Amino acid sequence: MDDDDSPWDNNNRALQDSEWSKISSDFVNAGYREGITAGKESALQGGFDEGFAQTGAPLGRQLGLFRGFASALLSYLSNMPDPLPQHEALMQETRVISAALGNIRFSDIVPPDLEAEAHAREHLETANNDDDGDLVPNEELQEKRDMEGLEDSMTRMSAGAVASVDNKGRPTAEDVTRLASRLQAVASQLSLSLPEG
Secondary structure: OOHHHOHHHHHHHHHHHHHHHHHHHHHHHHHHHHHHHHHHHHHHHHHHHHHHHHHHHHHHHHHHHHHHHHHHHHHHHHOOOOOOOOHHHHHHHHHHHHHHHHOOOHHHHOOOOHHHHHHHHHHHHHHHHHOOOOOOOOHHHHHHHHHHHHHHHHHHHOOOOOOOOOOOOOOOHHHHHHHHHHHHHHHHHOOOOOOOO
């Protein structure tokens, strides 16, 4: 039998073409997936950067300034050589404000991301339609909520808990505004003013 008469020779070219098509297809699919992943990561990073610059950093900085100013004011009042007649009232008010500011979490005052909430609702609806309604909550989010609940319980049990912290729920951005006004009122009585932030 001659090499030209071999039945395997005819399929050799077809086999090479088939392998080439599979490898080419695999690379195209892998490239497509990597491109999609890179695009998503880029969009996520851009969204994070924008949100941090427009919301996260300014809110965190403002709350930090208020907390720092309240602490500095307490220190100033505690070390005042010639106390004012209203010294004790100012000290008590500053303590209450400082404790209330310390009770505020970033998640309490950040405005809701309506687009993210709508997106999450879409996924919940899809998951509920696909499953039997047995939706497993995000473990990281659940752990955070559990920890915040524990922190709230500890705050309520604390011997030093401030009476002004009531059971109406978590503080809001409006509460921060009211606390800042109260802090400014205390500072004004001492001829001081809140730093611009």
